[in-house]
Amino acid sequence: MADDFIRLSDPFRRELLAHCYRMLGSVHDAEDLVQETYLRAWKAYDRFEGRSSLRTWLYRIATSACLTAIEKRTRRPLPTGLGSDCDPADDLVDGGEVPWLEPVPDEAVGADPASIVTERETIRLALVAALQYLPPRQRAVLILRDVLRWSAKEVAELLDTSTPAVNSILQRARAQLTEVTEDAVVEPSDHDQRELLDRYATAFEAKDIPAIVGLFTADVVWEMPPFKSWYRGPDAVATHLAIRCPGDIRVVPTRANGQPAFGLYIGGEPFNLQVLTIGEKGISHVVNFLDTTLFDVFGLPASVAP
Template sequence: MSDKPTNEDFLRLADPMRRELLAHCYRMMGSVHDAEDLVQETYLRAWRAYDGFEGRSSLRTWLYRIATTACLTALDSRNRRPLPTGLGAPSTEPTAPLVQDNEVPWLEPAPDALTGAGADDPASIVTSRESIRLALIAALQHLPPRQRAVLILRDVLRWKAAEVAEAVGVSTAAVNSILQRARAQLSEVSPSLDDPVEPLNEEQRAKLDRYVAAFQSYDIDSLVDLFTKDAIWEMPPFIGWYQGPQTIVELTKNQCPAKRSGDLKLVPVAANGQPAFAMYLRENGVYHQFAIMVVTFSGDSISHVGMFHEQRLFETFGLPSTLESEASATK
């Protein structure tokens, strides 16, 4: 009698890998919603094919191979997911009218709770902060799908070239060539990816506290001292992007609907292994969902802010759509 597990065993054996597979599909797709759909498709395909699984590779490797194929197939009919900086236009003046484009499939942030980013156990190495950070996900979108897959499998998951070749359907020699091109292009579009990702130090935490306080008290001018000199602010689905501390401050003063202390409330969340906040805007005594903000540090200052105005992200992050103001709560 064979000791091979049956289909009934499949979910028990495969379910512990769901978060890392979601992280893999997110790196490929740039969308946590697309990633969730493709993980479901991966599990369905694997369950249906499990009778034919011969164990020549580990179950994990087999599942990653199925997930990669599913992502590559999906990417055949989908455009890349950029941030505004990835559209190729120059930086925008802070007083220019905001232009919104809902036809662009924008990059999305991913909650750490779904991908396992920042977890401490050794099994979570494939969902480490470095491999899920927003800058990397944005840079990967510049690569053609097969280059993206090869680079992720080789440089993030540390697969052997022969394993990658089987997963993407090319020769081992082709894998090495594709990887070389992918690394070169990635270095060109985002040279800062070589910088190590470390937990926030004391100075960074202090600046992050000041950053939150500045928004909540509407002390916008104090933001100038918190950014690097070439800091970037972008906020899909608006197509503009803004560079430099003074520009960011002017943008906030001119375009943000908040106008006084208490109009904004920032709730800490965790996204892409980075500091992040759910921003709520007060209206008629109630705070309404406004944007998910992901913050990137370079040294001891903020170098990038992504403000994501996709409202369904609040549900993805497990957040309520509204919060009561303190004044309302005490009545």
């Protein structure tokens, strides 16, 4: 029985991680909840009657676990969700105990670059950040209906409510999400994106600030959790980098949330994980995650030659 459960359930692990991540906004919390989901399912597997598919049953357990977890935690924002942009000449404002949104490796959730754009869009940082503003049940309904394409009846059964109630919750969630989400990003071709990323990496390692900000859009956003301070526009970012850009920089490419990313090293040691949003006119958003525990999550080296 246990062997059957492991064999049949393991193929769903990555998509369940993506589901829990969308709900919670934290790769660490999502990993814990997937483990809890599999433990609960394994203990109850002898009572699984097959009235739904195993995949649906696992999603029921995972969603229930996520809703319980959300009740005990506050939402996970990015700095841009907490206030207006700052003067880069001012001291950085520490976010203190704010539980920040975290990125997730593409490899962990199956959002590889070859997947269709609509699949990658469901895991992008901007969407996951926006989902954090929704009440827990609205969040669950929107993900189950619009991302996983469950029917209203299936969602109603999972949440122990009526189909009309699910449709009403979905309508409110969509309306609220529209208020906080950015416009869809139109990405350049793969060739143009690779060329831009190569230029960005080269400029960063050379500490060539004019070259770095020359790759940005006019309204680029630069943010750095756990600091609340964030900046808008190439001039503001250039001022920030001129003040704080240290020496001996190396960058290692990776991918997060269906987007290009870099592990940035200072003096050979992990410094931050950058997740980039790239549009047709250049780099429009850079989130610098200063939590160096993410390097291990992303399989990045513990150190590099400076």
